[in-house]
Every structure is written in C-alpha cells, then in structure tokens.
Amino acid sequence: MTSPKPIRSKIIMFLATAMLLLAYAPANADQTDPKLDKLFAALQTSLSNASASSLEREIWAIWTRYPDDQAINRQMDRAIKMMNAGRLDDAEAMFSAIISRKPAFAEAWNKRATVRFFRGDDAGSANDILQVIKLEPRHFGALSGLGMIKVREGDLQGALQAYRAAQRINPFLPNIEVIIDRLGQRLKGRAL
Template sequence: MADQNDPRLPALFTVLSKAERPDQAWYAETRIWAIWHEYNGDKRVARAMRDGLAAMSAQRFAEAIDGFDEASRLDPNFAEAWNKRATVFYLMGDLERSIVDVRRTLALEPRHFGALSGLGLIYLQMNRLEDAIKAFEAALKIHPFLPAASQIEALRDRARGEKT
C-alpha cells in the first residue's frame, strides 16, 4: 500500500530538503504528492478518496466531506484522507475543524509540508501570526521552495511591528 509509510518517500524527502533549485524541489514534490495519493489497499478507501476529490474539485463540499469521512473511517491511518478533509473544512471556512484534521495528518505524517503550509494559512486567517510563522518555518525545513511559505519574512516583519 502506498501512503505516508511508502519506502520511496525518505529518499524523496532528502532530495526535497536539499534542493538548491526550484526544479529539483518540484520533481521531489510531485513524486511525494503522487505517492501520498496512491492507495492500493481496501478498494473502498480508494473509491471514497476518488469520490471526495471529484466532489472537492466541483466545490460540492458536503459530498467531499462524506467521501473523506468514509476514507478516514475505513483507514484511520491514511494521512491523506485527513489532509483532504482538512482542506475542505478550510475551503468551507470551518477553521477549527480544519486544524483538528491537520493535526491528525501531521501525527501520521510529520513531513506533510502541505498540511504545515495549510496550517500556516489557517493561522493567518485567524490573525495568529506567531503560530503561522512557526507552521511556515516547519514547512520550509521540509520543502525550501514551498510557495505558500515564501511570505515568511513579511510575516516576521508584521509580527515584529505588532509587538512594538
């Protein structure tokens, strides 16, 4: 079964963290995402994920939640099911529930730069700058070219300005 425990991931994360150019990071990132989305176990989980992704793409968020609920119920250790549900909650504006699912994702896959970046975006919306900075810093340690975290210097400046 391919998931966050896939044996191909450690080498890809090494490439990603040591990338010196965006194209190197992009190669590793796309392979990592592809592995995270693979599911070769219970066909019902794979079907629930496909259904959830299709619904999410069509902005049918309640239906997407149902799909990711089913996937995470059938395999509670599949990190990407929790991450996708966190994303849908974020898109729906339910930030607290999104945080809960991001934390579950990170408990299963601490290297999940997408979840860390998403957590940073959530904290930004909540005006929790210090927490956003910490989340983006953690994401950048894993993925040095992560676009969503590129605003970190501006956030640090903003946080310093709010403290004075």
C-alpha cells in the same frame, strides 16, 4: 539430544504466531512508503525549482494512494473531484467515510482538513491537520494549511511557526520565503 517432535511443535507455534502478526499488521499506507525517505532527502538537497517540483509531485502521488485497496483509491479520486468542483458537503462526507474505514490514511485527513478550511470550519480543519501531522510529521502541505488557519485567526506567531516548519521540510514551497518575511514584518510592527 532433543526429539524432533518438540522442535517441530515449536516451529509450528512460531510460524502460527508470525502468520497472526502478519495478518494484523497494517499494510504500508501512503505516508509509510519507504520511498518517501529518499524523496524527502532529495528534496532537501535539490538544486532547482524544477527538480524540487518533480520530487513534490512524486511525494503527493504516494501520499494520495492507499496501497492494496483500489476501492479506497477510487473513493479518494471521487472525493477530490467533488472538492475541486466545489461540492464541499459531498467531498467532506466522502473523506469522512474513507477516514472511518482507514483511520491511518493521512492524506484522507489532509483532504478533509482542506475541505473544512474552504467551508470556514477552522477548528475542524485544525483538528484534522493535527491528525495528519501525527501520522506524517513531514506533511508540508498540512503545515502550510495550519499556517493559513493561524493567519485567518490572527495568530501571526502561530502562523510563522507553522510556515517555518513547512519550509524546513520543503524549502521549495511557492512563495514560502515571502510569506515568512511578511509575517515577520507584521509581527515586528505589532511589537512597536
């Protein structure tokens, strides 16, 4: 039989290791919220635009909040207001500051990509979108944004791929079928 002392030291060692791992484990960030899986599954099987719209709002609400960090959430709110008011330089600077503090926060990358798109910085926007997709492959907003960049660049095939990917995730995106159809028609016209 083993003495209690070695067992107790093993338990203490295990608990110390577990506490260290927990201390360095990232908190559930926006895109890792377990509720998202159910929301995306429901979005795929939604029977109405109204239901899909409600699910989309829930998804965006989760994506836009960073759990357990109210300072980051206040910064996000301010940066979004700046973006909506057309203060793009200020908004980009604030989203960049958020990204430097929380590089795993996909929605901060997405919002900066949006600002960069508005500013005509397609390369910067596309780079941010790639980071968003790495962090949250289901980000239909980022994929749609990539589609817009590809259209602006004249890469209709790339745009079509991006929009189709967004549609597979969210079949209720506004006008997505029309956009895909028009891109398909334009590509057929080029092939003639």
